[in-house]
Amino acid sequence: MRQGFDNDKYIELQAANIRKRIAQFGGKLYLEFGGKLFDDHHASRVLPGFEPDAKFRMLQSLVDDVEIVIAVNANHIEKAKVRGDLGITYDEDVLRLIDIFRSYGFLVGSVVLTQYAGQPAADAYRQRLGQLGVTCRLHYPIAGYPHDIERIVSDEGYGRNDYIETSRPLVVVTAPGPGSGKLATCLSQLYHEYKRGVQAGYAKYETFPIWNLPLGHPVNIAYEAATADLDDANIIDPFHLEAYGETTVNYNRDVEAFPVLKAMMETIMGKSPYASPTDMGVNMAGYAIIDDEACREASRMEIVRRYFTACVNFKRTGEGEDQIERLRSIMTKAGVDENLSPARKAALDKEQATGGPAGAMVLPGGRVVTGKTGELLGAASALLMNVLKAVAGVDDALSVIHDDAIEPICRLKTEHLNSVNPRLHSDETLIALSITSASDPVAERVIDGLEQLRGCDAFFSVIISATDEALYRRLGINVCCEPKYEQASLYHK
The missing domain is CATH 3.40.140.40 (Domain of unknown function (DUF1846), C-terminal subdomain)
Known part of the structure; x- marks a missing residue:
């Protein structure tokens, strides 16, 4: 197929920028991985030439410096939440991910159960991990999260969480799916590191939306289609515009959460290293696009695919009619219809x-x-x-x-x-x-x-x-x- 993305260039740029972030924070970085670390088929469809395992291969170039922590929400274990693309539960997917990471030589330090409140299924899973020789740590719900910063950044908040011992300069925090508590895990670790006198930083690895593509670019619109069930929307980052006079694209949840996140980092670190949510991201995907029209064409097709997937799901389950309407609106925004x-x-x-x-x-x-x-x-x-x-x-x-x-x-x-x-x-x-x-x-x-x-x-x-x-x-x-x-x-x- 027509290629629009230089995968090797992307891996090289991304690895270099992660190394730069590690150095910025004195040699220790907690990197939250948004989206799929492995098998990122959405990216490969909208950026033809992007390999589904590109992020994984990028990490391989840093393998000796990387330690992986996998976060999974205890409530998701209790409810037996299933990963839609694989048809397996989140707890099983954690084991699958550990096997994959280890087979490529990565150190998997710990699994952290977030939002732990004594759920029976989570307790059984903890025991199972112990029998398999996997270190398991617990993070608890925090009253007033995320707005009661004084409580959150205290011994009653992050201080109650288990400290995850890590030994490598780059700690990658990933998860089987959204809502697993990756960000909270990173910030909790920052709190514990600073209490111990260890300098550390936080950054986010998020491929979409691509910050240096226009708001209405089909690649970014396709991200809205992919997250139609979450009601996400791409918006201009107002904090970045105010700080630098530069127009960049982010998505609504990160922009809405940024003031609280910035205040937390100021409380933990004394000063926030970031002036905007765009600053937090490590995303060089836009610089690896070599054929913009090929990516536009592929993204338009992906938007229509998402529409038909939602329609079929509604036919099968009777749920998701609002998602179909949202995808119709997104198709109109992208200038396409079901006959593309x-x-x-x-x-x-x-x-x-x-x-x-x-x-x-x-x-x-x-x-x-x-x-x-x-x-x-x-x-x-x-x-x-x-x-x-x-x-x-x-x-x-x-x-x-x-x-x-x-x-x-x-x-x-x-x-x-x-x-x-x-x-x-x-x-x-x-x-x-x-x-x-x-x-x-x-x-x-x-x-x-x-x-x-x-x-x-x-x-x-x-x-x-x-x-x-x-x-x-x-x-x-x-x-x-x-x-x-x-x-x-x-x-x-």
């Missing part, structure tokens, strides 16, 4: 012509390929096969999967797994194609086309199965669905 991708019209036209669910995909060169539901392949499987043949230069009329590879899978599904639908899901189709490729060089050539589909946009005329959607996402294909089901049932798997 030519794949939507192609899929709906194909469904009308064939009388069954259909899909379409836009290939890197702009060509639109369609797929329809058949006797043995569903719409997602048929589309995948058609686009693979297209990128491999294979005649669309040629069957590249042998019947003796498809039929055993169909029989297994219907005769042994009690499925009423013999059609192959897209993952099963790839297995059949792989079996065929062992004896057919054309099938092998078709499989080799999978990597060329990364970053492409697919649209389906109905909500596809979770199995098909998961496979497409693993292939790096962006998926949108019309918010309707294939069948008029009340229960849908």
Whole structure:
């Protein structure tokens, strides 16, 4: 796909600026990581060329100086809060993150349970962490937070929290999701460090909104679309404008919280090192954009994807109608509508012509390929096969999967797994194609086309199965669905 972002330049600039911040504070920095530290697919979609693990790779260049602390809200553990993109609970995701960090040589110092108030599930989790050899610390709710600064910055506030012992100059505070208490963890540590006579500082690693792009830039508008459920809004940072006469972009919650945060840092450190919320951020993403129009185009597509995702979620759960309305407003602001991708019209036209669910995909060169539901392949499987043949230069009329590879899978599904639908899901189709490729060089050539589909946009005329959607996402294909089901049932798997 067309590249708009220089990933290597970003990593180099970001690492250099973090080192500069560490030096600014005398050799100790607590760095709050906003968004996803690992698997940042939103950034990779709106900044084509940004690798999903770019932030992780940047930290690898500092690995000997880095210690990681993972914050998780005890209330989220009690409520078994689930990470939407992975489908696992926050407490399980903490363990997943620890494994990933350690596998790359990072020191994971501690897990901190924030907002701890004796929740039974949190106590069970503490015990589990102890059995796994993971250090766990507790941070407690503070009465009057965040406005009663005198209480917060005292022995009754941050002073009650467990002190997290750290040994490295850069302490990265991350979490499985929002609302985990990363900022409070950083400030609590600052309080304890200064009580111990240790100089330390705080900064925030936040990719979006990009402070040195215009307020109405599609990349920044796409961030509003991504956080439509939180009702976030990008605004001009008034503190930065007043202090420096420079217009920068931040988001409302950081701007609203800044006076309180500044007062806390003044109480802890004697003087706030920052005159604005923009000052707090370490974000060089804007300087790594090499093709502005490519990023604008990608961001507009992301805004529309967020709209369809919200519509499908509303169809599935009956919740989030206000989010849909907000996304409609955001689309208007960005100057786009639901027909931005030519794949939507192609899929709906194909469904009308064939009388069954259909899909379409836009290939890197702009060509639109369609797929329809058949006797043995569903719409997602048929589309995948058609686009693979297209990128491999294979005649669309040629069957590249042998019947003796498809039929055993169909029989297994219907005769042994009690499925009423013999059609192959897209993952099963790839297995059949792989079996065929062992004896057919054309099938092998078709499989080799999978990597060329990364970053492409697919649209389906109905909500596809979770199995098909998961496979497409693993292939790096962006998926949108019309918010309707294939069948008029009340229960849908």
